[in-house]
Amino acid sequence: MTRRPFPRLILLGLLVAGSPAAAHEVGAWAGANSAPAERSEVAVAALDGKAYVIGDYNGATELLIYDLAEDRWSKGAPFPYPVHHTMAAERGGRIYVFGGYVNGWEASPKVWAYDPKADRWEPRADLPTPRAAGGATPLGAKIHVVGGSGSGRGNVATHEIYDPATDSWAGAAPLPTPRDHLAVQTVEGRIVAVGGRIDGDSSKNLTANQVYDPAADRWSDAAPLPTARSGVASAVLGREVFVIGGESKVKTYDAVEAFDLPANLWRALARLPTARHGFGAVTYGGRLYTLTGSPRPGGEKSGIVEVLDPKGAAPGR
Template identity: 80%
Template sequence: MTRPLLVPFASLALLAPLPAAPAALAHEVGAWAGASSAPAERSEVAVAALDGKAYVIGDYNGATELLIYDLATDTWSKGAPFPYPVHHTMAAEQGGRIYVFGGYVNGWEATDRVWAYDAAKDTWQPRTPMPTARAAGGATPLDGTIHVVGGSGSGRGNVRSHEVYDPARDAWTRAADLPTPRDHLSVQNVEGRIVASGGRIDGDSGKNLSANQVYDPVRDAWSEAAPLPTARSGTASAVLGREVFVIGGESNRKTYDEVEAFDLPGNVWRALARLPTARHGFGAVTYKGRIYTLTGSPRPGGDKSGTVEVLDPNNAAPAR
């Protein structure tokens, strides 16, 4: 198997995108570059971006330091520690703050607690708890609010709850439940709708799903969409244009290097150059047309890394 091109970050150059091709004949596209490793290894984190920086929150192994990656300078710093050890938490940016929802504490106890991080003051403040304690779900901003979708509770049983946080009012409302309850899923906002892809049943990575469902806030309703081509969970995900990129993940046997992008208006998936370091329990953010993947475990379970790899989806990679 020919691996995707991996070049030094500074030398990554833009090329024209390849023309569209029929699915059966399409080649994987995109090129990966290495970037500066995190100052500490992490897995089962939440990652969110604010003002050109990516924030890595939580850790499966109990670290609480906030890791901050400057996307423009490829450098790392540290911020105020999260108030307690947490893993499988969820995070999203809204209104100039990073909000962190739930996660597992004290081992595998799902919490309902919510925190807001003020980057200017480097401080954490508590907010109104979630109606449903959960971990390993998804959180994404939409129209001034943050939608928290799916996940699992204490004991790792799935919750289908879909709850909406309004930072301006520090208050919660409920929305239509996720049709297929699952955890370790990808949840992203694309063009005013929410796409929920992949995941697993009751925390069991031997029961991965290809489910792909779309939420319309105008109708407060979910619909089925083209399934994720590679069923997996523990993925990182990010949005560029009208596509959701679902990256990596795990099963009970392996970690994945698949990178698949879902075009919401077209209801179609395409494959891109494979992730150089297959891993799960990590996060991704976008910056200037590229996708940055941060930390994660290269083996199924509780391993960790400081790996940072960057995808330019417009560069051509060698065909496999």
């Protein structure tokens, strides 16, 4: 596949340093076109070369769409109502959005599917367990929704599987360490659930890293996240889960750490130029794109887009 050059990218820097994670910090970051509206506490999913930014802590409902090849933003049909801390994943040519907080901190059971061709939202079968700030990830033809919090922000260990073909739900082994604001990704046919916090309290960040084997319907512990944090962005490239940014009560993080599932090892990469939380990440053309988020703890927002080439080469111009 021919890679298009990145128009108007601004090189942000190349960092190389030693790391206690038995690796070197490597990679080059570059800036790209900012989103047309500032957002935080979003869900982000990718489909057919575009990233979709859904929800907002401050109540915005417009769907923001980023063309990854063209470095260009557009807008889609608004989400049906204000929502934040929702969860999203792609399957079968649609973006599915699960739960989230509505009316302040009320956990929603609602599920919606976005059809990009029709630019339309459609309701789907409710989550059996209303929740927000968990993770959603596709595995095979289905989508797994893992962890999060209910109304009142108390954690749930629930792990439920959505089948888009039948619009139905099934249960699976619960998450061993209940938590919210965690990263949940599928890699090498298994699900990795990493980081997060206890009962919505970012002073109680975790290093927990647990892996789900769908064949055995069982979770196991893996090498812990080197930097305890929550509210991270995450994405998969190759056989690694990248965990980016995050927050605590007193700071936002610029840490970028990648977990190699088969090797059960972490490595550190060049730090995020703008430390932030409540944002999302997707991969395209061998690079990681980080979209929007809050540069300070709490409910601030931004339209920042920053792009990491993990191999250390600056994007083409």
